[in-house]
Amino acid sequence: MSAPLRIAVVGAGPAGIYAADILKKAAAEHGRETFIDLFEQLPAPYGLVRYGVAPDHPRIKGIIAALREVLESGTVRLFGNVRFGQDITVEDLQRLYHGVIFATGATKDAPLEIDGIDLPGSHGAADFVSWYDGHPDVPREWPLEAKEIAVIGNGNVALDVARMLVKHPEDLLPTEVPANVVDGLKASPVTDVHVFGRRGPLSVKFTPLELRELGELRDVDMILHDEDFGVDPDEETLKQNKQILVISRVLEQWRQRETGQASRRLHLHFWSRPDAVLGDGRVEALRVERTRPTEDGLEGKGEYREIPVQALYRAVGYFSSPLHDVPFDERRGVIPNIAGRVHDGSRPVPGMYATGWIKRGPVGLIGHTKSDAKETVEQLLSDEHSWWSPEDYDADAVPALLAERAVEWTDIDGWIRLDDHEKSLGEPHGRERIKVVPRDEMIAVSRDQR
Numbered sequence: 448m449s450a451p452l453r454i455a456v457v458g459a460g461p462a463g464i465y466a467a468d469i470l471k472k473a474a475a476e477h478g479r480e481t482f483i484d485l486f487e488q489l490p491a492p493y494g495l496v497r498y499g500v501a502p503d504h505p506r507i508k509g510i511i512a513a514l515r516e517v518l519e520s521g522t523v524r525l526f527g528n529v530r531f532g533q534d535i536t537v538e539d540l541q542r543l544y545h546g547v548i549f550a551t552g553a554t555k556d557a558p559l560e561i562d563g564i565d566l567p568g569s570h571g572a573a574d575f576v577s578w579y580d581g582h583p584d585v586p587r588e589w590p591l592e593a594k595e596i597a598v599i600g601n602g603n604v605a606l607d608v609a610r611m612l613v614k615h616p617e618d619l620l621p622t623e624v625p626a627n628v629v630d631g632l633k634a635s636p637v638t639d640v641h642v643f644g645r646r647g648p649l650s651v652k653f654t655p656l657e658l659r660e661l662g663e664l665r666d667v668d669m670i671l672h673d674e675d676f677g678v679d680p681d682e683e684t685l686k687q688n689k690q691i692l693v694i695s696r697v698l699e700q701w702r703q704r705e706t707g708q709a710s711r712r713l714h715l716h717f718w719s720r721p722d723a724v725l726g727d728g729r730v731e732a733l734r735v736e737r738t739r740p741t742e743d744g745l746e747g748k749g750e751y752r753e754i755p756v757q758a759l760y761r762a763v764g765y766f767s768s769p770l771h772d773v774p775f776d777e778r779r780g781v782i783p784n785i786a787g788r789v790h791d792g793s794r795p796v797p798g799m800y801a802t803g804w805i806k807r808g809p810v811g812l813i814g815h816t817k818s819d820a821k822e823t824v825e826q827l828l829s830d831e832h833s834w835w836s837p838e839d840y841d842a843d844a845v846p847a848l849l850a851e852r853a854v855e856w857t858d859i860d861g862w863i864r865l866d867d868h869e870k871s872l873g874e875p876h877g878r879e880r881i882k883v884v885p886r887d888e889m890i891a892v893s894r895d896q897r
């Protein structure tokens with residue numbers, strides 16, 4: 448029997464956890480025992496499932512139960528609050544493992560280069576998402592002083608952000624939304640949220656489920672504009688896509704609805720390309736240019752209008768961060784790879800693999816990270832000749848290394864403690880959980896140091 452395979456996985460989001468699970472099972476099929484260690488920079492696992500998916504999407508949060516099973520299976524160790532590149536390095540990993548799978552996802556906003564985008568009052572969606580999902584590394588206060596708000600983008604994140612901004616916060620109460628977020632949203636004077644997409648209503652990137660939800664918001668009117676419809680070329684072909692057909696029906700229904708009674712409004716604007724953010728010292732308006740379809744895409748019509756807004760959120764995509772001593776494609780924001788095998792431009796880098804959003808860019812749902820992981824694991828298992836040659840196995844080597852560096856790591860027992868604690872905070876209020884937000888408090892609860 449061959450020696451056990453030792454692999455480090457960096458990032459305990461869905462991609463990292465699925466990769467660990469698939470690797471363990473696939474290696475077992477080859478008669479190979481595995482030791483897998485998961486390193487996660489946050490004191491809690493699950494990546495964007497905990498810190499990206501909106502709190503009013505509890506069904507998606509349910510995926511956490513399946514991910515937790517992997518962490519509790521006993522064959523994968525979790526080292527939380529350990530940052531790769533700072534607390535642990537490539538050199539350390541080469542000494543301890545046969546290889547590493549990077550699954551560090553994407554946490555930043557992609558840039559939008561238009562005039563005025565840096566004015567106070569202009570925000571990245573990722574920062575706002577991190578705030579309302581209680582990410583420990585963002586400020587606890589969020590400025591919600593605007594009555595009229597623009598959201599730029601036509602994907603699910605744009606809809607999440609728009610929904611969270613316009614929804615009455617009382618309707619969030621049954622969810623796991625942190626207490627400071629509910630208080631912040633209660634103080635918001637918002638009346639109108641405007642969502643802008645460059646293309647037509649039949650070219651949107653959001654899914655029907657997310658769209659439909661908007662129409663169910665209490666005391667919120669959906670506002671659409673007649674001139675945006677009937678412009679998409681070749682509508683019948685586009686509608687052969689089932690999702691697009693459903694989306695067009697939902698939008699048609701809303702166009703027939705009576706409006707005017709609600710205290711808040713959500714406007715969907717299509718064929719509107721953001722041109723500049725205007726304001727004297729802070730956001731006062733968004734200027735958009737009307738677009739029209741061309742044979743091979745889109746062009747501006749030279750018609751501009753200004754929509755008064757006092758805050759603006761750009762939801763034009765996430766972007767990954769480079770990792771120390773690991774190749775990075777600055778343009779695409781990914782670790783360059785072929786089918787999950789890391790490449791430095793001219794050849795594969797031995798022992799290094801990537802999966803999830805850091806592998807293929809920040810698109811796709813949680814389910815896609817599973818097929819991703821499968822492909823990466825297949826490459827890894829077929830590369831035995833090029834794995835690293837680690838020192839003899841010592842189960843205490845990682846804890847000893849982290850202790851030596853004064854890293855306060857958290858493990859699966861710590862996560863279970865924190866998870867139970869959050870649920871117990873929610874229970875008296877009839878809520879599933881109330882998230883603990885400050886990092887030091889998360890660590891104290893996890894390490895039982897209160």
Ligand SMILES: Cc1cc2nc3c(=O)[nH]c(=O)nc-3n(C[C@H](O)[C@H](O)[C@H](O)COP(=O)(O)OP(=O)(O)OC[C@H]3O[C@@H](n4cnc5c(N)ncnc54)[C@H](O)[C@@H]3O)c2cc1C
Nearest residue numbers: 458460461462487488494495499531551552803804812813
């Ligand atoms: C706002 C938003 C809402 C979404 N809603 C949905 C939804 O409703 N349904 C759905 O199916 N999908 C949704 N998605 C998509 C889904 O979240 C992603 O498909 C999925 O999370 C990608 O998984 P990942 O593991 O690659 O990355 P992530 O989930 O980002 O996980 C990466 C992990 O790596 C860790 N990490 C990063 N750098 C380091 C480092 N240096 N050292 C150690 N650890 C590190 C991070 O802390 C994180 O935990 C949403 C995404 C966003 C942004």
